[in-house]
Amino acid sequence: MSGDFLFQAVIYLLAAVVCVPIAKRFGLSSVLGYLLAGIIIGPYLLGFIGEEGEDILHFAEFGVVMMLFLIGLEIEPKAFWKMRKTIVGMGGSQVALTVLLCFGVLILLGYNWQSSVSIAMALALSSTAIVLQTLKEKNLMDTVYGASSFSILLFQDIIVIPMLAIVPLLGTAQETAAGGHDAGHVSLLDNLPIGLQTVLVLLSVVFVVLAGRYLPVLRVVARTRLRELFSACALLIVIAIAYLMELVGLSPALGAFLGGVVLATSEFKHELESNLEPFKGLLLGLFFIAVGASINFAMIIDSPVRITLLVIGVIALKAVVLFIVASIFKIKIDQKLLIAVGLAQVGEFAFVLLSFTNQLGIISSDQLDLFLVITAISMTLAPLLSIFNERLILPRIGTKESEEKPMDTIEKKHKVILVGFGHFGSTTGRFLRANGVEPTILDHDSSRVDLLRKLGFEVYYGDATREDLLESAGASEADILISAIDDPDAVLEMVQVLQHKFPNLKLMVRAKSRVDAYQLLNAGVTHIYRESLDTSVRVAEEALHFLGHRKYTIHRQAQNFKKYDEESLRRLADKVLNSEEYIFKVREEIAQQEALLKEDLKRGSIEEEDTSWDSASMRARISGDSGKVKE
């Protein structure tokens, strides 16, 4: 390992670590931070990286493959099917219209038709990274705006694959350049007859689908309970799919997307997400840095007016097309504006597509630089434009909030995460479901997860003490997290993570015993449910009934007893904290019982205190008293 490599790594990471938080600080997306980092360390400012940026760009493109896999994971085949109309309709018309208009304008500007087509295709795509990130941050995924944006982006993410396939066909004129590129991607099938090729391609796709559905690799790996092995396995899946696709001459991104969709219904979905997310994030980060470093500033300085006009033109054209498409789909005016402004930027796929076209020799390096600059600037402007739109334009037009809340105030969309689906959690989950609340369920026992899924439950596999897994299960958007885990230590560990990372999440925690409850109370949890309290009191209640007590009287006493016990629990928790025996649970348990029994003794029999409907004491009082008498 050379010092040079380490130096480079330090430069890249340092630039990212410095720039991204600054961008976040100003409310801009992290993409901008990375781009900025790239610009700063790039050849035009500090000059730390030069030509090798190109190679890094190539390597980091794998981040896009991973992103597509993760996007695929987000889309269950069923949901995908339901959205097909908006995806194909809105996405299709947006891409088609934009490509057409851009093509016309480019031809008018004097570009040849090949470069016009490829540039127009690149410009039609919007930035999935920027838009989805913003939508998630602002919790807008469920709105019309969010759903439509997602549909359009999804269509673009899919259409980019055929686009990448079309581009080399345009390049046939420049045989030498295209051939040179293809040499790097020699397909094993090149020498086979065309029929056999097709069969092999189809077989490989079928293989991916079947393997995703029926190969128990993930389950076997999960049983080992080795976290890093699962990460390795997740990486292996994506890389293997990409490699297989490349081998048969298909787009790796398409394969990864397909693999993702196949695994979207798997119980390992969240676990896969949380394992791949950091890799994807880093690779995309690296990708954006490389992009930033490749922006040709000399060009901006040379022709500032031309570039400004082009940027404005592209954004305006895209916005107008989006507005028209949204109008066709009868979307309200304010949502329409959000869509039009939100998706008007040129996206990261343009980098891939344009660089690829350049490698094929379809567009010149100057043209490449020009449109890379435009893409980067439009991405930089995107968040700023959205802020402008939301603060200044939207308040003046569009729908105000609805006049009157509908009768049903219980919101269906309340998100609940249920951790642990054993005998306790399953009952909790069933009752929630019975009332129309579908919790996201996490469980760490893969055999149980498997069984429950066969019964039709939506259960995910994972270790809930991990922050990233909680994150991908939606802990930052959820309202409530219910912990039904058996292991008290795991509960405490999870509680600490949750309180630290998701302070707004309401925690409802099952406690095994009184001492566990003390620990949770002292950890700052307020909603604690001791699993034995209700049942044990109910047994005593029934026993007293068998001994001849009236049920309602005893039931009221039981209610009071539980209330009293909850109060004493909270009262005694402090003492426990200061006690040296805190760690010795068994001894503590006995000491606690002693204290409780003594308190009960002092309090006396509870039935004596019950004065409601007590005609006996009333009679006694009246016969000895000459006061007012109730008739």
Place this chain on the structure above:
Amino acid sequence: MKKILILFAHPRYEQSRTNRALIEGIRNMEGVTIHDLYENYPEFNIDILTEKDLLTQHDVMIWHHPFYWYSCPPLMKQWIDIVLEFGWAYGPDGNALVGKTALNVMTAGGSRAVYCAEGRNHYTIREFLRPFEQTARLCGMEYLPPYAVMGTHGLTRDDLNAHVDQYQELIRSLQGADMEVPEGDACQFLNDLPILQNTKTE
């Protein structure tokens, strides 16, 4: 300013239109405590000490409820049974509530016309509310005529809004020192008070 305690009982609050509008209309008024019984005591285990404290701290107690089978919902009856204790609210030394004011605020599906000797329900609202009236009297409280929203099924949005305004105005009047209510049959409902009529015409 007199302090007002709304003892509110509705077993299906989320489904109620009229009561929800009324309660939401006064929710943020100063000096008004809304005590939602069904929300606080879903298992009917009313905390007597808490309730006594609440009563002690307020000057006016409003039993706010829908009219079910010519009376209040069961949890409110439970509340009356348990909280208004012998020896505290009535009986020997039972003078904790003496001098306070009590009244019913209620909603009913039937119109005022069906609640009379000739009507389908045969008795007037005032007659049905006698148990409340006498309960208040036994506790040494002044009992005011009820404020009633009648014919709730046929209420238009505007009618409802007018009632919400009236309820607010009623609360404000109760908070003031000198609210004049005519004695006896002259005022069957607080709805008929001249001060409330002003708001209705708006």
